[in-house]
Amino acid sequence: MSFVGLPVVALALAISLVPVWLLRRPETGRLQDEFVSSQPAPPALVRNASIAYALRMSAFGPLFVWGASGDLWPAIIGAASLALGFFLAYRLRLPLLVFLHDALRRDRSISVHAFIARHHGDDPRIRRLAASLTLFALLGLLVAEALGLAAVLEPLLADSAAVVYALASGALLLTVLPALLAGHSGVMHSAQLQLGLLYLGLFGATALLLYLHLSALTPLPPHGTLAIALAALCSAALLWYRRSKYVDTERIGQSRGARVLSRLAKIFNPCLSILIVLVIVIAGAEIYAAGVFDIARQAAAALSAGTRVPGLGLLSLGLLPLFYPLVDVAHWQRLAALAQGLDARGAEPARRTTAVRGVFAICATESALVWLFLCLLGAIAVAVIGTAEGTDALQGFVSRLVAADDGATAAVLPLLLICAFAVALSTMSALFAAAQCTIRCDLVAADRPEQATRRTLAGSAGFGLAFAAAFGLAAATLPIRFGSGAFLALVLAVACAQLSFAPLVLGPIGSRSRGAGAVRPAWALAILGAGAAAGAAAVVAYFATQAEAWLWAAVPACLGTGFALFAVARRRPAGNPGDGNR
Secondary structure, three states, X not given: OOOOHHHHHHHHHHHHHHHHHHHOOOXXXXXXXXXXXXXXXXXXXXXXXXXXXXXXXXHHHHHHHXXXXXXOHHHHHHHHHHHHHHHHHHHOHHHHHHHHHHHHHHOOOOOHHHHHHHHOOOOHXXXXXXXXXXXXXXXXXXXXXXXXXXXXXXXXXXXXXXXXXXXXXXXXXXXXXXXXXXXXXXXXXXXXXXXXXXHHHHHHHHHHHHHHHHHHOOOOOHHHHHHHHHHHHHHHHHHHHHOOOOOOOOOOOOOHHHHHHHHHHHHHHHHHHHHHHHHHHHHHHHHHHHOHHHHHHHHHHHHHOOOOOOHHHHHHHHHHHHHHHHHOXXXXXXXXXXXXXXXXXXXXXXXXXXXXXXXXHHHXXXXXXXXXXXXXXXXXXXXXXXXXXXXXXXXXXXXXXXXXXXXXXXOHHHHHHHHHHHHHHXXXXXXXXXXXXXXXXXXXXXXXXXXXXXXXXXXXXXXXXXXXXXXXXXXXXXXXXXXXXXXXXXXXXXXXXXXXXXXXXHHHHOOOOOOOOOOOHHHHHHHHHHHHHHHHHHHHHHHHHOOHHHHHOHHHHHHHHHHHHHHHHHOOOOOOOOOOOO
């Protein structure tokens, strides 16, 4: 392994495990302590964990590739849709918060599966089917994250493919420790520190790349010039509304280690602000040297170049981030943690509303900005450094960094690896915690807490073994290329498993009267199965024909089938929806 890889992995390991060690706690048998938060979670913690979860390798890779090729419109549409997805979740929050408050009070399941079952006949089959689809989706997304991390590491270990796959598989060990030792609370604290690492790598690499271009003043393509201008604007926006508070500095307990960690976070925040200011200053110098009117002309040329992604693909990129926050069990866990934290702090209704609005507003704004910034990084990186011929843009860029002989260029590599490890580890930890929550809250039945704990551990172990087998199979059969249709097909196929929940979630929360958006249990089962099957069928058709139109049709097919069946079901008597929360 390259000499820069070992300290990066060690740093990621240390950052991930420090909050876990501080938050380790005895078993209480309460679901909310294990799968929501063992202590009141401040809004800043929930916000940072949500942003870190949204910045995943399955988005990082394609965004970088689109930016490198000058194809900015898919990133713009995806980022805007992600912001709208958080806004939609905020607008529809009240029924969700009422359900979560009742579940927390009774120490019942806080998952989206329990919500769907409760509002559509309270049939346990609905809950089990939805939970099974979620586990399939979480397993596939974990494989996608591991494949993405392996793709970044591959140029470092070109002659040791087995080591690459072993390292990517070993990353799962780092992701299970927070969930197993400290529950969802440990996962959120680790994720928010990983977000700080992500920003360190992202803005550090950008500053170095801008410095290299400013010192050489080589000509840039129109999309490269636009990327520099937008990078300055995104950095200024982040600096303005964050106000040097990127990592939550609230103490995790009263131990000496908690005090040291809090003090280090207080030092880290202003240092990261200095780095962001550096990006703004260097980009501003480039803008001044090029001239505002020349930049405006090149920006217009870059945006008018269009996109190589078909219209159906742009539709998929708009629909997936729009509906996913409403159906993702990991999002429901963080929403429950936010509600639990506000209840524990005795917040008044007005302050609760302000806190919830602030969390959703910053999540929507910052997640969209960083998605766009990842695309801009690809445009700047390849325009300044270039890429190896015949390889994927991100892997080719890493190969050029490995071969670099000057210190400034070589320094970009560890920063990029810090970013990649932070993205992968934070997302994979949240995915594994969501899988544990699904197993315990919706699939495990036991009379005593110790039985439930044993069965949950057994289920988690089985899930981990399934991940190892699925990753090995995917690595052997699928090309690890972010721009390849196979990688996108994997992401879209597993996402459709959870997107099939959308009609059954939006129906009840979009209705003004109780039970108005409910359907019979048989119809709910049909909607879940048909939506997931339609998305999977489109992906199978892509692999059979290699026609990308099928690939991009997966998400619209899933949502279209589900909403069509829901509309038909609404014309039939729904019966009395159950009030239980089994």
